[in-house]
Amino acid sequence: MTGPAVTNGHAVEVPFVVAGRRVDGRPPAIRHVENPWATITIPEFSEHMADELTTNAEIAALPTQEIIAFLNRLGCLWRTDEYPRRRRYVRQLQEVRGISEPAARSEADWISLILRGHTRIWDQLDVELGSRFMLDDWIRREETEVRAFPRGLSVHLLAGNVPSAAAVSLVRALVTKNTVVLKAAARDLLTPAALALSMLDCDPLHPVARSVSAVYWDRSDEAGRALVERADAVCVWGTLDAVEWVRRNAGPEAEIVPFGPRRSVAVVGAGICTGTELEHVALALAHDVFLHDQHACFSAQEVFVEAPAEPLLQELGRAFGRYSELLPRSRDTIDDAAVVSLMRRTAEFLGAEVDTAADGGWTIVRGLAPGSQHPHGRCLYVHEVTSLDEVSAHLDAYVQTVGVAPWDLCLAHRDDWASRGVSRITELGLMNLFRPGATHDGYYPLSRLVRLSSTELPSAVHGKGVVAPINQTERLEHGTLVELVMS
């Protein structure tokens, strides 16, 4: 067990936000959600609430620039620790989720970065939709003009493993002008509410603020299921079970945008073996292991090291020690600690080398088979390979990110790895940074959150390769349809 001792269970009340309106829990319409550190009291999600969650035409009519400007204002609030809501959020992440203070601050920093990254959001629209103007105007595409429209009501079933992922889902849906219902995960009831409430801090009457809701229901709740059934788009983060539940319950026309279970790996080539470069690679790997305690799908769980692995292993201990200071680990639950402990014992029994921090805060295991069950909690499985060609056999469509060092490994292997199903390849140390243009689990999410309409040119325009006016009736009558296109 690491981190401050758990002294007592906190009692915390978290409100819902329904269509931009704060809703506090009032007995008896309340629900208690317990975790190892706190009992969280929230309102009971009701059919009446669900009825209020309908598509808001205001945001659909808003110019994209106004949405992005509002998000930027919001992100500027979150930038400073002297913003009261951020301060309380950081405190509560520690109290309610056991996250260390630096890690909690890091989450708040990421929320700020995600919200205020306006130039990157424009780039993302440009790349993923083909034009950053696509949601505001008809854009010429060959012989048609195309415009993107929001799907309408988007419901986001969050996983809660990475708190700031709620901001990612929120921004994606808002910049595509969708109405947003953030359905919190039981393990993170704080982030969706904090995001929605901070919009009310900023401007409670703004159409964006009025288009966002933050609620919770559990899977047995009929009101929640019915809401998913009438949603126009459902983003689902988390387990395969969650994705399958959405597929069963979403409406036939709904766009399902799944971010299901993925794992990520690191690959280090033999070219790096000495000096500052080795230190840099070890720190980069430590970053990708330590951020979010490996609960993120982009966290490296295992590293393939081109032989010899010893120089990197020696450097890794120091790097992990450094990152233990930079991002102290979340408080363990007894169950978490037991799973890690069992993994260590099992690995030792199987003859693997196990290196553990003095306080148990991290573990490096060398000698387990690739793909062995992984317990999270900053455990890195090291696999020494004689050739990086061996790595391919362990990659499939469930691998989200491969982080590489040195970078030229990417050029040498990306065709092979990507054809096996890998979604992203990044430099080691940057696995969490989704650059504009990056794919997420194999696709562009913004493109899934819009529908496209086209207006096509009239008959007066022949079109490329057509040699005569398009009069289909006449051509059918004369049997000359086949001549319509130039040979």
Added chain:
Amino acid sequence: MSKMRYGTFVTTGQPPGMSEGWAFDEAVAHAHAAENLGYRDVWVLEHHFTPFGLCGDALTLAAYLLGATSTIDVGTAVTVVPLDHPIRLAERVAMIDHLSGGRLLFGIGRGDFPREFEALGRDVSESHLMIREGWEALKGLWAGPYSNDGRFWPFGQVNTLPKPLSIPYPKAYAAASSPSSVEWAARNGLPLLLLYYLEDEVKRSIVDLHADVTRECGGDPSLTEHALSCVAHVADTTEQAQEDVLARYLWWIKAGGDAIYELPDRPERREINYGFHYARRDEAILRGARDIDVYNVERLFALNPIGSVDLCVDRIVSKAELLGVNHIICGFEGVSERSGVIESMARFMSEVVPAVEQRQLVGGEVSVT
């Protein structure tokens, strides 16, 4: 919810064309009117070098008003602790507490206007540290012989006299909106004077943060009695009410803004302690406001009980419910004539207050916020 307590502000603002004497005459007249109308407290402001408020020493004016009235409490909103010596403050507060029979409410803050610090040779970037040291010294001096080895007011052991009549000291409040100051206030058991220009959800997050820290310190947040400041005006219609106060508010906001933003191109401008001033201005620009003063007056209209009786009732009830406060302090000096101010105060007390009580009694729905 316990019965609501109402107070009022007197600003000692000196609008163009009015004399300095007029500003003080109005303040005294409004304080008398408040007492006669059943308000429980009247609060005085403290500023320097600005017609925004001519009162440069809130305790002096509070002492005068306490002497001129007989039942109403008088509060300082606020005494700027960094700008005074704690020994002098401790003595004056304790003396006024005695002279008034315990009717002094001691509101403190770390100061709002950077120029005051510059003129008085204080470093505005350290105001948050000064108020902490100053408050520790005040508590120590009121409790017994005390010496201070702090950075700002080091002194050997002294025993200030008199000790306060109120035990352990007059009821104190902190005007705080930054999280660091809110946490400090909570650790010291100081309820907040909640600021009238913040969005309601921001105020709520401040109250929640205060409650978290109070609980951490072993206290019971439900016993904390914050006071909510508002600007208020009652008229037959909301449009009429806004029209009544528009000119005075524009002047008052501009005068305040001039005092706050008087440090262009100076490093202090972006001091983290005062970032919230500039955040408000930046926000106005980002919202597309062409005139920050007009923008700020519009924000006052949107957030405060300025309007018809129904609107005022809705706003008071919704704010009291959201923030859990039962103490509202309203500034009525939005119209130029004394009679207009007092009429608005009277109408608030005779029409808004009973309706609020009735609404709270039956737990009615709030339709307008």
